[in-house]
Amino acid sequence: MDNVCEEEVFSSLFKTNSKTVFNYIYYKFGNEEKAYDVVQEAFVKLWENCAKVSPEKAKSYVYTIANNLYLNVIKAEKVRLKYADRSNNTSYESPEFLLEEKEYKEKLDRALNNLPENQRTTFLLNRIDGKKYAEIAEMEGVSVKAIEKRMHLALKALRDQIEGI
Numbered sequence: 001m002d003n004v005c006e007e008e009v010f011s012s013l014f015k016t017n018s019k020t021v022f023n024y025i026y027y028k029f030g031n032e033e034k035a036y037d038v039v040q041e042a043f044v045k046l047w048e049n050c051a052k053v054s055p056e057k058a059k060s061y062v063y064t065i066a067n068n069l070y071l072n073v074i075k076a077e078k079v080r081l082k083y084a085d086r087s088n089n090t091s092y093e094s095p096e097f098l099l100e101e102k103e104y105k106e107k108l109d110r111a112l113n114n115l116p117e118n119q120r121t122t123f124l125l126n127r128i129d130g131k132k133y134a135e136i137a138e139m140e141g142v143s144v145k146a147i148e149k150r151m152h153l154a155l156k157a158l159r160d161q162i163e164g165i
Contacts, residue, residue: 004058005050013058014043020129024139025066027124028117034073042066063139111161119154122147 002009018039026035042065046058053061112120118140125131125139133147140147 002055004053021066023129027121038066038069107162111158119150122150123154
């Protein structure tokens with residue numbers, strides 16, 4: 001019987017899932033470095049608990065750990081922001097000579113950032129990673145109906161904010 005503690009089984013799990021777990025967390029964070037840290041830590045935890053996790057459960061275990069780590073970081077950041085100096089709020093206006101395409105991308109990024117985290121994650125996993133609703137539902141631990149609803153709301157919000165989508 002395969003065991004997660006076997007190096008080749010673990011390595012295969014890492015190769016198969018690390019990119020998608022990274023994207024999943026990256027879409028939530030919007031920060032590459034933090035997403036890499038979370039993915040690394042999630043797989044370290046899988047390795048540390050390899051004897052307790054069956055290969056069939058390893059994927060959902062890593063997603064759960066990664067999501068919990070993400071939530072812990074967000075919680076810590078909210079506390080830090082509460083006490084942070086708010087005087088550093090500088091906004092960067094895009095110069096008029098920027099290409100229309102860049103302005104459109106910025107508009108899209110802004111619209112995506114305005115979406116609730118669960119809608120943004122669902123939208124990006126579906127449209128960027130090509131994940132099916134059932135796969136996203138499994139990753140998020142919700143029903144396919146919930147994912148359909150999130151996607152509908154995300155698309156509606158994006159259409160309202162950006163003409164031409």
